[in-house]
Amino acid sequence: MSSIRVLLVDDHPVVRAGLRAMLGDFPGVNVVAEAADGDAALAELGKLHTLGEPVDLVLMDLQMGSGMDGVTATQKIRAGEAGTPPPPVLILTTYDTDADILAAVEAGASGYMLKDAPPEQIRQAVLSAAAGQTALAPEVAARLMGQIRNPSQVLSGREVQLLELLATGMSNRAIAKQLFISEATVKTHLVHIYSKLGVDNRTAAIATATQRRIIRGH
Amino acid sequence: MSSIRVLLVDDHPVVRAGLRAMLGDFPGVNVVAEAADGDAALAELGKLHTLGEPVDLVLMDLQMGSGMDGVTATQKIRAGEAGTPPPPVLILTTYDTDADILAAVEAGASGYMLKDAPPEQIRQAVLSAAAGQTALAPEVAARLMGQIRNPSQVLSGREVQLLELLATGMSNRAIAKQLFISEATVKTHLVHIYSKLGVDNRTAAIATATQRRIIRGH
């Protein structure tokens, strides 16, 4: 079987160097290009395709300091916007919030790994993803399992949306206006959120939602 | 001049590999050991010292998934607890919150760099730090400058302390009990914090304090 041709997308030179070195040690894996953001990644994919050197797998970070972020880039790649038969995209990032994971999966990622994973785990994920299979980090899988096992504590989409606005410091009134609903409804949602999270005020809701990685704390 | 002997401390295998590769490309720099947390770092320092192969510079991450964190490790190293003449410690991390920077400087770090820095910047920092000079990332330097230029907006230590408790979701009463002060005092501090941050409620204070990296959003 021929070698797996990989495109690295990460804005940190240090991390790119690390992945290049690590993947270089894996037999059957070949890093053929690198990009520092989503735009560059799409450009690289197109370029390599016209050169007749297609990419078998994209290793993508989600957080990119500038330029197109990882989720958008994944969407565009999977939608075929690079002008190529879309290669699978394996997310490799530091954060594992519910929001991030869901966004990545919806964007069409075929895997989600964390950067602190041991090399062997990353190697397995790369091979799986390149073979068209799904590759989830144990931590990520565990979070999804937990949600399925305890659905009563799963926040609805609307509730997460409120929580995100809450975390920006908006008042109930401001949130109501922003979402075109009444303050009463905002309060109802908040009560539900509090009971699901087991807290009794908004700051605590933000704190535990951040800790449980339901929303971003950054 | 002989080569600079470096100890890498970072819990991410990927990042260690990246730094090893990157530093390996710098002439006059030599990675002689690695550690995944603070405890291991101290052990390595001691071991290398008894072997007569002292370390010239420690490259340290602040966030360590488990084991001793980077600030504590830096403190102990600089206090000579590794049983060696303390080598300079250069912090290399992803985050640049005020709290992190101050803690690192107080712990005795002689530099503070960010992981998304270009290799050349990292090389300069390594050389400076090994030579006993201070090496600050431009972003970090800018933040310190900003504080000096606009001292009216600098929060006092007590205020930051309150802010951190605030961010955990505690009520004024709970904060008062925790700090052994009255609720009235808590409210006074909060008013000062609000005016310094330019906000008018606690959640907004948390949001902007997190954004401005006065406290951690994690």
Added chain:
DNA sequence: GCGGGGGTCATCCAAATGGTTGATTCAGGC
């Protein structure tokens, strides 16, 4: 030794938030 800033506390009042109950609409599953 005087001023200023940080930290502490109190009181009073207005505004925002939390908690409860109850009700309507709508979509989806059995």
Added chain:
DNA sequence: GCCTGAATCAACCATTTGGATGACCCCCGC
């Protein structure tokens, strides 16, 4: 068709928070 859960709204009241003012102590620098 019925039930459930999500989302919407309202009215009420208790509690918490926010804002303003004034005061005391202590340390440090000029």
